[in-house]
Amino acid sequence: MAAVEPQYTAAEKARITVLVARMCKRSVAGPDVHQADLVRRIDRIKEGARKRAEQAAKKK
Numbered sequence: 001m002a003a004v005e006p007q008y009t010a011a012e013k014a015r016i017t018v019l020v021a022r023m024c025k026r027s028v029a030g031p032d033v034h035q036a037d038l039v040r041r042i043d044r045i046k047e048g049a050r051k052r053a054e055q056a057a058k059k060k
Contacts, residue, residue: 005046006053012045019045 008016019038026033 006049008045008049012049015045016042 019042023035023038026035026038
């Protein structure tokens, strides 16, 4: 069963957009450039949104 993406706040959307832009900029440098740190930061934002959605569902 696939996980459903939670609703993101405007701040989370902006942070993810900035990180994706940085990833794109790094990819221009070449295929050997390390991007795992940015991927981890995006994953952390997604996990925070997922936890917030779970807590909101529990309150209902």
